Amino acid sequence: MSDRLEQIKEAVITRKRAEIHGLVETAVNEGIEPGSIIDSGLIAAMDVVGRQFSDNEIFVPEMLVSALTMKMGLDVVKPLLLKSGENRSRGTVIMATVKGDIHDIGKNIVIMMLEGAGFQVVDLGVDLTVEKLVDQVDAVRPDLVGLSALLTTTMPEMRRAVQVLHGRGSGKTVKVMVGGAPVTPSFAREIGADGYGADAAEAVALARRLTSPGEGQAAC
């Protein structure tokens, strides 16, 4: 059984898109728990891929194809999870690029990695006004909001979004993580964000930390 999971993990890491469907199906037929397939196979693989990307061992398209492979595997097991009524979501994350900025490549990579790590992600797209963001936060009630900016000119908008999201009195305030090329840890601290991720792998680690039970304070 662990051999099979190892094969699945390896298939995602080495981007074997043609093989993943059959491998996961075989695992299911062999009676391996869908939860183990996801945790020890698919998610474990994306942890490795994320690290490889952070260490500049692989290039952007290689990471994307690994994420696609992971998703294909996930598609096989997801219906089984729904049938068993098991809720395996690690939490819900709203992701967006702030107003004035239309760059979404980095944000989309983070979304793929978050989904690979078991989060449910609501993608609000690019150029998002603070007002729309607040509406969606009220509607979706996410565990976490992730904001991206690629232009220095939109960083003030990021500050405003964090201020508004944190400044509202009603109920528990939502945690906010920020990232994007011009954003630095010190800028994130200064604007009061709950965390900063330098790349997709860091963003996932941060999201895990910020949504884990007992996580209280800022993790910048």
Add this chain to the structure above:
Amino acid sequence: MLIVGERINSSRRRVAQAIEIRDAAFIQNEATIQAEAGAHHIDVNAGAFAGDESDCLRWLVETVQKSTELPLSIDSPDPEVIKEGIPLVDKPPMINSVTLEPNRLRGILPLVATHQARLIGLCQSEDKMAETVDDKVRLAGQLVEIVTRAGIPLNDLYIDPLVYPLATHPRAATASVEAIERIMREFKGVHTICGLTNISYGLPERKLINRTFLVAAMTRGLDAVILDPTDASLFAALKAGMAVAGRDDYCMDYIAAFRAGRLA
């Protein structure tokens, strides 16, 4: 082929440092080497200086103009910064850039007319960044209409089809070159322009992809480009591309570049 030299951009760390300490000699050298390498406009960008961008850009304009006869390219996503920089130019500049978004266009078109400027228009509207060929051509058509209505000759409009990275959009290059061909055919007299660095984002040996894309785009009609003219292999690809595209009669320019030692 119109060449906009891209080196004076504050996203380059050395340039940002030079702007910060107002190192005029460094900036002027950047302008001179690009002029000598064949640039037609010198792009100036201070976008890394949020809050201070306008001051920095105006310093760049004044500094660069002291060292070159070439016209500038005023580069900012912020129309206010462009508006404050334009009055300082002493030759008709390029404006880099506007989109179809009303807040990016506001107040810019009259400036284009008064300064006989050339204008870069991106295929991007408030709710759309053009990704497919059809979207690119449709938004190009809207740019053409707006510019024409403002009394600006089509000959002064340079349409940027928006180039996506191949790493995330496998058809990014083909979509752009197809759009370039259609834009040049459907809106006679207009120009097309693009930068070359987006296409190779996330890939190894980026410069190889950049120059391969340049040649592909040139064969479909691209007639202006934002690049570093001091990059020897890119410049060689540009010269070869002109010949391959049938825009260098009897390869005279190509041969001249060879004699000048610029194809090696």
